[in-house]
Amino acid sequence: MKALHITMKCLLLLAFLSMPPVHQSYARARVETHEVIVKSGEIYQGLQFPEGTKLHLISANNAVASAILSHDFLMNGHLIKGGTTLQIWNDGTLMEIYTQDGQRINDLVFTQGEASLRFSAEGKLATAHLNKPKEIQGFRLAENSNVEFYPDGKLAWGKLADEQLRDGLYFAALSEIRLFPSGKLQQAKLAKESKFGELLLKGDPNANPGETSFWPEGNLKTGILAAAATIQGFPCGPGPITFFESGRIKTLVLGEEMKIVLAPYEGQTPHEKLAKAGDSLNINENGVVIGWGGP
Numbered sequence: 419m420k421a422l423h424i425t426m427k428c429l430l431l432l433a434f435l436s437m438p439p440v441h442q443s444y445a446r447a448r449v450e451t452h453e454v455i456v457k458s459g460e461i462y463q464g465l466q467f468p469e470g471t472k473l474h475l476i477s478a479n480n481a482v483a484s485a486i487l488s489h490d491f492l493m494n495g496h497l498i499k500g501g502t503t504l505q506i507w508n509d510g511t512l513m514e515i516y517t518q519d520g521q522r523i524n525d526l527v528f529t530q531g532e533a534s535l536r537f538s539a540e541g542k543l544a545t546a547h548l549n550k551p552k553e554i555q556g557f558r559l560a561e562n563s564n565v566e567f568y569p570d571g572k573l574a575w576g577k578l579a580d581e582q583l584r585d586g587l588y589f590a591a592l593s594e595i596r597l598f599p600s601g602k603l604q605q606a607k608l609a610k611e612s613k614f615g616e617l618l619l620k621g622d623p624n625a626n627p628g629e630t631s632f633w634p635e636g637n638l639k640t641g642i643l644a645a646a647a648t649i650q651g652f653p654c655g656p657g658p659i660t661f662f663e664s665g666r667i668k669t670l671v672l673g674e675e676m677k678i679v680l681a682p683y684e685g686q687t688p689h690e691k692l693a694k695a696g697d698s699l700n701i702n703e704n705g706v707v708i709g710w711g712g713p
Contacts (some may be wrong), residue, residue, distance in 0.1 A: 450477040456488075464510040467491065468500070482506055494541025496523055512537045524571030526554065542569045551579040555601060558582060560592060568599050586613040587630075590623035598634050605631035611644045620644040620656070633663045646673040650705065655695060662703050672697045678707045 456462070456471040463482045467473065470488030475481065482505075489500040494511060498504060499518040507513045514536050515521070517528035523535060523543050531549055538544045546565045551558055555572070558579040559565055566575040580591045589595065590609035598604050605628050608621035619630060620642040631639040640660045647654050650666065655673025662668050674695050681688040693699065693710055700709030 449483065451475060451483045452477050463506065463508075465493075465506070481508065482510075494537065496541070507539055509539075511539055511541050526571070528552075538569070540569075543567050543571050555597070556584065557595060570599070572599060572601060573597055574599075581609050587619075588612050588621055590621075593623065600634065602634060602636050603632050604634075614638055614641070617641070617643060617647055617649075618645045629658075633661075635663075637661060637663065637665045639663075643671075652676070652699070652701075664703060666703050666705065667701055668703075669698065669700050672699065678710065680707050680710055 451474040454473050454475060456467045456469055456473060458469045460466070462473060462475070462480075465482075467485060468487060468489040468491055471491075472486040472488070474483045474485070476483050484503060484505050487498060487500050487502050487504065491498050491500070493504075496512065498512070498515060499521045502515050502518050502521070504515040505513045514534060516534050517530060517532050519530045521528045528535075529550075532552065533546045533548050533550075535543060536545045536547075544567060546567070548559060548561055548563055548565060551561045553559070554565065554576065557573070557576060559576045560579040563577040565573065565577075568574050575594065575596050577592060577594055578589055582589045584603075587603075587606065588609045588611075590607045593607035593609070595606045596604040607623065607625055608619060608630050609623050610621035612619045612621055615638075617638070621644075622629075622642075625642075628640065630641050633639050638659075638661050640658070643654060643656050643659050645656060649659075649670070652667060652670055653673045653676060654667075654670045657671030659670050660668040672693055672695055676693050678691055678693050678699065679688045680691050688706075691710060694712070696712070698709075698711050699707050702708050
């Protein structure tokens with residue numbers, strides 16, 4: 419029985435070692451393949467690869483499982499460096515490459531082994547797995563992390579390599595950032611107190627994603643005030659605050675006692691209330707208090 423147990427462990431180890439390296443969602447089922455070297459004029463899956471390119475074909479149907487380019491090769495508008503290992507979609511569209519020195523995709527330049535790049539079915543850069551830290555659009559992104567891109571190649575989402583300061587905001591190491599297609603910040607996690615205009619925002623590396631977020635034009639959408647501030651006539655205390663896209667205040671926590679005129683429903687007669695410090699207010703875009711509640 420002991421011998422059988424050892425044999426099974428050996429078989430499992432051999433099976434594991436025989437599996438090709440993959441990156442998270444990039445895994446492919448193992449299939450039987452055979453190797454061919456491309457000759458001049460040969461077409462495989464609708465593509466005329468450079469002569470001398472090494473192909474691994476799926477034995478069952480001769481579809482291209484992977485290729486190692488003998489020379490530079492233009493695919494879907496991207497010039498792929500010679501020596502690159504790549505995979506393609508069933509229709510011959512570029513699927514994935516493992517970067518070589520000097521590989522340029524859109525405005526990004528990669529070194530050998532720096533990343534594996536995944537493309538959409540339309541041949542647009544979609545995601546990357548970074549094997550080393552890399553700066554993209556001014557952000558230093560973490561090694562062994564995935565990055566998402568918009569169809570035009572602009573950064574959409576990533577994980578920061580370390581604590582970083584940008585436009586007065588301190589971002590936490592290994593926290594996620596999300597950008598709008600314009601390149602403006604959509605949401606981030608603040609590592610410490612940060613200045614945004616005249617507001618001091620609280621930083622907490624353990625905060626939930628989205629506690630600090632922005633509208634497409636750069637206005638603050640959600641945040642947590644670290645210090646009292648008078649905003650649009652309201653004495654706001656430390657605590658959560660939100661804004662409409664126009665910049666008008668939407669919700670706040672009062673920093674001091676204040677008489678408010680409450681009109682919770684359209685057509686209802688407004689009535690005056692005395693709100694205390696720590697009470698929460700909901701305000702419509704016209705500056706009318708429509709909701710009020712104690713702590």
